[in-house]
Amino acid sequence: MLDIKWIRENPEALDAALAKRGAGAQSEQLIALDEARRSHVGALQALQERRNAASKEIGKAMASKDQATADSLKAEVATIKNELQAGEAKERELDEQLKHALSVLPNIPLEDVPVGADESDNVEVRVSGEKPDLGFETKEHFELGEALGMMDFERAAKMSGARFTILSSGLARLERALGQYMLDLHTGEHGYTEINPPLMVNDAAAYGTDKLPKFGDELFKTTDGRWLIPTAEVPLTYMAAGEILPEETLPKRYVAQTACFRSEAGSAGRDTRGMLRQHQFTKVELVSVTTPETSLEEHERMTASAEAVLKGLGLHFRTIVLCTGDMGFGARKTYDIEVWLPGQKAYREISSCSVCGDFQARRMNARCRKTGDKATRFVHTLNGSGVAVGRALIAVIENYQNADGTITVPNVLRPYMGGITRIEKSA
Numbered sequence: 001m002l003d004i005k006w007i008r009e010n011p012e013a014l015d016a017a018l019a020k021r022g023a024g025a026q027s028e029q030l031i032a033l034d035e036a037r038r039s040h041v042g043a044l045q046a047l048q049e050r051r052n053a054a055s056k057e058i059g060k061a062m063a064s065k066d067q068a069t070a071d072s073l074k075a076e077v078a079t080i081k082n083e084l085q086a087g088e089a090k091e092r093e094l095d096e097q098l099k100h101a102l103s104v105l106p107n108i109p110l111e112d113v114p115v116g117a118d119e120s121d122n123v124e125v126r127v128s129g130e131k132p133d134l135g136f137e138t139k140e141h142f143e144l145g146e147a148l149g150m151m152d153f154e155r156a157a158k159m160s161g162a163r164f165t166i167l168s169s170g171l172a173r174l175e176r177a178l179g180q181y182m183l184d185l186h187t188g189e190h191g192y193t194e195i196n197p198p199l200m201v202n203d204a205a206a207y208g209t210d211k212l213p214k215f216g217d218e219l220f221k222t223t224d225g226r227w228l229i230p231t232a233e234v235p236l237t238y239m240a241a242g243e244i245l246p247e248e249t250l251p252k253r254y255v256a257q258t259a260c261f262r263s264e265a266g267s268a269g270r271d272t273r274g275m276l277r278q279h280q281f282t283k284v285e286l287v288s289v290t291t292p293e294t295s296l297e298e299h300e301r302m303t304a305s306a307e308a309v310l311k312g313l314g315l316h317f318r319t320i321v322l323c324t325g326d327m328g329f330g331a332r333k334t335y336d337i338e339v340w341l342p343g344q345k346a347y348r349e350i351s352s353c354s355v356c357g358d359f360q361a362r363r364m365n366a367r368c369r370k371t372g373d374k375a376t377r378f379v380h381t382l383n384g385s386g387v388a389v390g391r392a393l394i395a396v397i398e399n400y401q402n403a404d405g406t407i408t409v410p411n412v413l414r415p416y417m418g419g420i421t422r423i424e425k426s427a
Contacts, residue, residue, distance in 0.1 A: 116323030129316035140343035142274035170423035177416035192255035197235035200226040208364030210330040228261035232285035241364035282389040295380035299355040353384030
């Protein structure tokens with residue numbers, strides 16, 4: 001959420017930033033809402049002051065036995081009381097209108113983010129490795145998985161509908177190995193603290209991490225009003241909600257492997273075959289809570305941590321910076337890491353690392369303070385995939401496939417595979 005005070009002082013800057021994102025100007029409407037709210041609050045304060053003054057005058061009138069004046073003042077106080085009650089209801093309404101208008105406003109892109117309309121305007125910043133030449137006609141992950149008898153879409157659809165998968169045997173173990181490898185790497189070498197968070201959150205947590213109200217149709221909701229998390233970013237980031245963190249303890253770095261749930265609203269017809277776009281998938285998520293001064297450096301560090309996963313797996317990938325038109329709602333800058341899939345003969349996103357500034361912190365009132373200081377300020381938050389486990393499985397299957405349909409297990413995963421070096425169909 002953006003600061004209305006900043007918007008009042010920088011209306012042109014807001015509208016220019018929104019234009020970069022392909023959105024229309026909003027400053028005039030927001031400032032008008034804020035002025036109406038402030039004017040109303042001022043009128044209520046004047047009423048309250050008059051009620052207080054009239055109450056004192058009643059005492060003086062009673063002391064001087066001026067009953068007529070006292071009765072008149074009492075009637076005035078009663079009228080003011082009713083006006084205040086109605087006015088307070090109106091104030092809540094105006095507060096809600098302004099809050100909603102601010103809550104659907106996207107974050108301000110950083111100055112170095114490329115301006116563009118869509119993914120075609122994203123900019124490649126680096127490439128790791130080279131596209132592999134496997135020496136035979138490659139297959140896609142679902143062709144390999146089904147041929148091995150370890151990837152079952154039909155039975156998953158029978159119990160859950162489209163966009164679900166059942167993994168079994170070697171591929172189920174390979175997915176588990178990938179998650180363990182990532183957690184060990186991030187906790188052992190990158191300094192993240194492992195968290196096992198709830199998979200369901202309340203409205204406050206979903207709102208505080210900018211998933212509500214804008215993305216409510218992309219989430220699953222339980223019958224008792226909780227939301228299934230679309231990513232562990234939500235509970236990991238919301239751990240700081242309502243707190244004042246000592247700046248000396250920052251940055252806080254968290255990692256979690258969780259199931260994630262997304263309705264995939266609006267994705268009809270996209271990636272309908274295979275595991276690329278699922279309603280339920282596993283992801284290792286990275287979250288950092290930092291001071292404002294260190295958030296950009298932390299963004300580079302987080303992205304490098306995600307890249308290290310793919311380097312360890314020996315996968316070819318590229319890192320791109322998203323343009324203003326392709327960037328997520330709450331981000332100020334985003335790096336996407338795209339892994340090469342030989343079966344698809346295409347790059348596909350496997351990680352997205354974003355710095356959000358104080359956008360989420362304002363929504364959830366997460367602050368920090370130096371020891372000895374009275375003043376507080378909002379923290380900065382960052383999130384990134386470290387990485388999507390299901391998509392990593394796809395990448396390993398396609399990059400480590402053999403001509404006979406078997407899958408070679410990457411060296412870094414073998415300690416987690418109980419001695420299995422090759423996944424092949426059971427006799």
